[in-house]
Structures are given as structure tokens and as C-alpha cells.
Amino acid sequence: AQSVTQLDSHVSVSEGTPVLLRCNYSSSYSPSLFWYVQHPNKGLQLLLKYTSAATLVKGINGFEAEFKKSETSFHLTKPSAHMSDAAEYFCVVSAQNSGYSTLTFGKGTMLLVSP
């Protein structure tokens, strides 16, 4: 069984300051992990993915995440927040079945960015 815990339901930052969105996972085998972003009334956009290659994963728009097996964490960071980063962020763990994947979503973290 797999699960994902996003430790903060809301995170507020000022524009230009660092962003940290926290995610812990539970998986009975080597997981595939993703971060997705969802802007209001939009679909989900893939930010980055970890699939057992490099533990530091770089994504789009300056985001990156580090896979730490010992801590079962996959936190998302960005050095400097931009107003356009304000959105809902989902940490996701994937299970591979016979040909398709099933995603387990965290409950989401709403990132608020103030000027």
C-alpha cells in the first residue's frame, strides 16, 4: 500500500523568498514520485518526477525536489517565489500495474504568494 502526506495545507511566502513544500511518502517498494501543480480551474501540470535515477530532481519553472529514502521525504523547493507560482501543489506516488499507473495523491498544499 502507498500513501502520501503533505505536511502543510497552506504555505504563504513573499515574492522573491524561498519556497518549501513538504511531502512524506509511504511505499512498500521503490517509489515513483511526482509533483503536480494546479492553477485555479485548470488541469494538473507535471512539475517534476523521480523514478530512481538522480535523487535531486530538477523540474520546470525553477522548482526542484530531493528524494531522501532515509526520511521517506520528497520536498519541493524553489529559491525565489514568483507571483505566478500561487497555486495548489500535489505530491503524488505512483504504482505501476500491468501497463498503466495508479496515482495516490496527497491532499494538496495551497501556495500563497504575496507581493
Next chain:
Amino acid sequence: DTEVTQTPKHLVMGMTNKKSLKCEQHMGHRAMYWYKQKAKKPPELMFVYSYEKLSINESVPSRFSPECPNSSLLNLHLHALQPEDSALYLCASSQIRGTQTYEQYFGPGTRLTVT
């Protein structure tokens, strides 16, 4: 091209209507998914198609009827819906290749309102 398209963007329907949602992708993906997302919640999986065959039905009521006419198209037929079915309906697709986990690409969604 990593685009999944969905039509219509918005749909308002009465409880006695019949309507259909459409999803299309041209990435050669052989797995396609329907999700339902309520406000401030993560997406919930409804159906999975793998090689145009229904692989998962997450105990979805029969008033939702999926169809995969070919490898690029996914439909969701709606009939006799209830107001609680109002939500954002998301389509996604992913590759299938051996046991490797591939990310899912999401469409922009259809905002459904049942009156």
C-alpha cells in the same frame, strides 16, 4: 507535443439530460484515465483504459459510462446525473512500456454543473 485536450470546457446539464465529455491525445499513449475532482480536493480516479480496454472501474455509478473508441479518444457519457456529480472532470494519459512507471499528462478538465 504533450497535450491532452478536453471538450467542452464547461457543461451545465439537468438531471434528465444525456451529455458526453470528450478527451483526445496524440502522444501515442495507450493508457487513458478519467478523474473527478471536487473543490479543494485531489483528483479521484474513476476509470482506467489500457490498450482501449477498461482496466479499472472504481465503483463508479452506472450513470457514468466510459468509452474508448480508439487509442487517441476517450469519452465519458453522462445520464441522469445528480447535483452532487457537479465537479471538474479530468482526463489523463500515459505511456505503457514494460514495467517502467510513466507520468500521467492531464487535460484542462471539463467543469460540470448539474442543476
